[in-house]
Amino acid sequence: MKAKVHVMLKNGVLDPQGEAIRHALGALGFDGVNGVRQGKVIELDLADGTTEAQIADMCDRLLANTVIESYRIDIA
Amino acid sequence: MKAAVIVFPGSNCDRDMADALRAVGADVRMVWHKDADIGDVDLVAVPGGFSFGDYLRCGAIAANSPVCAALKAHVDRGGYALGVCNGFQVLTETGLLPGALMRNAGLTFVCKTTPLRVATTDSVFTEAYDADEIISLPVAHHDGNYFADADTLRALVDTDRVAFTYGANFNGSQNDIAGILSENRRVLGMMPHPERAVDAATGNTAGVSLFRGLVRQLADA
Numbered sequence: 001m002k003a004k005v006h007v008m009l010k011n012g013v014l015d016p017q018g019e020a021i022r023h024a025l026g027a028l029g030f031d032g033v034n035g036v037r038q039g040k041v042i043e044l045d046l047a048d049g050t051t052e053a054q055i056a057d058m059c060d061r062l063l064a065n066t067v068i069e070s071y072r073i074d075i076a
Numbered sequence: 077m078k079a080a081v082i083v084f085p086g087s088n089c090d091r092d093m094a095d096a097l098r099a100v101g102a103d104v105r106m107v108w109h110k111d112a113d114i115g116d117v118d119l120v121a122v123p124g125g126f127s128f129g130d131y132l133r134c135g136a137i138a139a140n141s142p143v144c145a146a147l148k149a150h151v152d153r154g155g156y157a158l159g160v161c162n163g164f165q166v167l168t169e170t171g172l173l174p175g176a177l178m179r180n181a182g183l184t185f186v187c188k189t190t191p192l193r194v195a196t197t198d199s200v201f202t203e204a205y206d207a208d209e210i211i212s213l214p215v216a217h218h219d220g221n222y223f224a225d226a227d228t229l230r231a232l233v234d235t236d237r238v239a240f241t242y243g244a245n246f247n248g249s250q251n252d253i254a255g256i257l258s259e260n261r262r263v264l265g266m267m268p269h270p271e272r273a274v275d276a277a278t279g280n281t282a283g284v285s286l287f288r289g290l291v292r293q294l295a296d297a
Contacts, residue, residue, distance in 0.1 A: 013223060016181050016248070062140060065133055065169065067176040068223055 001046050002076040003055055007064045008039035039069075077102045077294040079119040082147070082163075084109045084138045089124035089160065089271060096271035096283065097121065100291045112142040118294045119156040120147050122163030124216075124269060134177065134219045135165030144170050156294065157263045158201065161217055164255070164265035173258055173265045174232070175224030180217070181248025187216040189280065191243030192254055192268060196236045199257050201264045204289030210243060211282040213268035215254075220267040222249035222256075232256055240266055 009015045018036040025033045042063055044055065055073050064071040079102045083090045094104045097119075107114050109127075114120055128137035138144065144166070151157055151172055159167040167173040180186060189212050194205040205211065224232070229250055232238055240255035247267075255266025270283030 013178075014181070014248070016179055016183055016221075020183055062132070062136065065136065065176050067168070067174075067225075068178060 001048050001050060003044045003046055003050070004074040004076070005042040005044065005055065005059055005063055006039060006072045006074070007042065007059075007069050008037060008071070009068055010070050013068050077119065077291045078115075078117040079104045079121060080107045080114050080117045081105070081121045081123060082107050082109065082114075082143050083123070084125065084127035084141065086127045086129055087123050087125035087162070089162075089269065092269075092271045093121050093123045093160065096274045096287050097291075099274055100284070100287045101295075102287075102291055107143055109138065109141040109143045112146055114143065114146040114150055117150070117155070119158060119290065120150050122147070122157065122159040122166050123271075124161030124163060127162055127166065130162075130219075133165075133169070135162060135167075135169040138162075138166045139169035148172065151258070151263055154260070154262065156200065156290075158290075159263075159265040160269055160271060161215075161220075161267055164267055165219065167263065167265040172263055173256055174228045175222055175256070177219050177267070178221040178223050178248075179219050180221050180246075182246070185216075185218040186220075186246055187214075189214050190246065190268065192240045193243060195238040195241050196257070198236055199239060199261045199264065200290055200293035201257075201286055202239055202289070203293065204285035212273075212280060213270055213282055214272045214280070215246075215268045217247070217267055220247045220249065220254075222251075222253040222267075224250065235259070237261070239264055240268065 022036040237257040241252040270286045273280040273283035
């Protein structure tokens with residue numbers, strides 16, 4: 001089975017990289033880009049039967065730093 | 077005083093740290109990241125560098141290495157620990173210090189000597205400085221932008237656990253924080269490099285007091 005973990009900075013945590021991307025889009029002439037948040041996607045190839053709770057444990061202990069990041073798990 | 081310096085793949089300030097500790101008389105051993113036993117030491121130093129290439133997040137892979145389980149046990153026993161730069165990132169990733177170190181607000185790697193205020197002298201690391209003393213230390217990092225939630229920040233300030241603040245905030249750190257102490261004041265994490273300011277040949281010896289104070293205090297302990 002495969003799962004995707006989306007890791008994003010939490011709302012309220014300033015994302016300087018997202019801001020830089022927003023500025024660059026504006027410089028390219030793309031108007032109306034009101035906000036950009038940058039995160040990461042981690043693809044996991046897992047043994048069948050791995051539970052969402054186990055994946056959440058992976059996120060809590062390694063894949064995300066929950067002080068600043070939130071995550072969402074998509075199981076394919 | 078007996079000290080251990082942890083070496084991760086990608087550490088690059090480990091020997092500077094060992095030299096700084098030896099220069100003030102510490103008995104130093106180097107400990108490889110796969111060692112689950114740090115030995116009987118007073119202080120564990122987590123050096124700067126780019127452990128595991130900063131993959132995933134700075135310090136995240138290192139924080140889950142065998143030696144960090146031993147580091148946590150050392151701290152739980154009341155042992156002392158010093159994390160500098162990547163070492164500070166490792167200490168936050170292990171949960172031994174609160175908060176996190178994010179990408180610098182200006183997005184650039186900053187390498188320069190910068191003024192710092194000694195924000196508390198109530199620790200073995202900072203007692204050799206004067207309260208509110210302004211010193212200069214080198215910084216060299218891309219991810220030193222200290223973040224913690226409002227409650228954590230308030231607790232750090234209320235319990236006098238901010239060790240150093242930047243004279244000029246160049247990386248976006250909340251409250252200008254450059255270094256913080258653990259609740260028991262025995263763990264210090266800081267982004268600036270005191271171990272790079274201990275030899276007159278480099279033109280700056282502002283870091284010596286930190287190591288000298290540490291050895292004096294721990295030798296008596």
